[in-house]
Amino acid sequence: MTSEPILSARGLVKRYGRVTALDHADFDLYPGEILAVIGDNGAGKSSMIKAISGAVVPDEGEIRLEGRPVHFRSPLEAREAGIETVYQNLALSPALSIADNMFLGRELRKPGFTGKWLRKLDRGAMENFAREKLSELGLMTIQNINQAVETLSGGQRQGVAVARAAAFGSKVIILDEPTAALGVKESRRVLELILDVRGRGIPIVLISHNMPHVFEVADRIHIHRLGKRLTVINPKDYSMSDAVALMTGAKAPEEPVVA
Numbered sequence: 716m717t718s719e720p721i722l723s724a725r726g727l728v729k730r731y732g733r734v735t736a737l738d739h740a741d742f743d744l745y746p747g748e749i750l751a752v753i754g755d756n757g758a759g760k761s762s763m764i765k766a767i768s769g770a771v772v773p774d775e776g777e778i779r780l781e782g783r784p785v786h787f788r789s790p791l792e793a794r795e796a797g798i799e800t801v802y803q804n805l806a807l808s809p810a811l812s813i814a815d816n817m818f819l820g821r822e823l824r825k826p827g828f829t830g831k832w833l834r835k836l837d838r839g840a841m842e843n844f845a846r847e848k849l850s851e852l853g854l855m856t857i858q859n860i861n862q863a864v865e866t867l868s869g870g871q872r873q874g875v876a877v878a879r880a881a882a883f884g885s886k887v888i889i890l891d892e893p894t895a896a897l898g899v900k901e902s903r904r905v906l907e908l909i910l911d912v913r914g915r916g917i918p919i920v921l922i923s924h925n926m927p928h929v930f931e932v933a934d935r936i937h938i939h940r941l942g943k944r945l946t947v948i949n950p951k952d953y954s955m956s957d958a959v960a961l962m963t964g965a966k967a968p969e970e971p972v973v974a
């Protein structure tokens with residue numbers, strides 16, 4: 716690969732007491748790609764993503780964003796730097812509306828005195844922005860922007876979370892099991908959305924146990940095993956059963972990792 720990674724990690728270590736969740740793990744995400752991360756239960760995928768997205772601080776190792784070392788102490792710091800993570804359940808506040816969810820923590824205030832001093836929210840501007848972003852991403856099956864998120868389907872919720880990430884100029888979007896809780900039709904929409912976001916030039920990290928979904932959308936597949944990156948494969952050169960065999964240790968990688 717010719718370009719430099721937009722996001723990379725070297726030698727990440729994370730221990731929880733006697734458990735080593737990350738054992739010198741490496742990671743590379745290149746501009747414009749969909750990188751799937753797969754691995755057996757307990758392989759350390761979540762721990763790696765949490766380290767990259769500021770949810771845990773690694774004991775050792777280095778993370779670089781656009782070539783510069785970063786040291787996130789919270790998910791908010793990672794988000795401010797442009798790394799948006801969409802977790803399966805934690806992404807949205809169910810009781811709030813779609814528009815409110817899109818602006819969570821970034822609310823627009825009314826201009827002038829009322830906004831600055833009375834902290835009045837500019838609801839109209841927020842609703843227009845939310846509507847615009849959702850229709851840009853083809854998500855306007857949602858009828859009412861003031862609808863509470865808890866009344867949306869699972870796929871629509873993922874859609875709002877991804878639209879939020881895409882709308883605020885994220886450099887990287889990390890999706891943790893985005894289709895795990897969804898039906899066939901809804902999964903399809905989310906996969907289309909992932910492809911659409913890539914089409915807008917935003918690289919995506921997709922953590923998933925769903926091999927058909929991974930093989931359908933990923934440009935490269937990072938295989939995690941026993942706390943570290945085992946290898947990275949091109950889905951065009953491998954079958955799903957090969958990937959599973961590598962992931963479970965039934966098969967050894969042919970060549971050393973070339974990130």
Ligand SMILES: Nc1ncnc2c1ncn2[C@@H]1O[C@H](COP(=O)(O)OP(=O)(O)OP(=O)(O)O)[C@@H](O)[C@H]1O
Pocket residue numbers: 731734735736754755756757758759760761762763
């Ligand atoms: N907060 C924690 N406290 C103690 N041990 C933990 C903690 N978080 C993770 N671990 C352990 O670290 C190891 C890696 O877990 P991790 O959740 O990163 O794996 P995973 O690949 O994401 O698994 P899964 O696919 O099942 O979600 C496991 O042995 C797990 O039990």
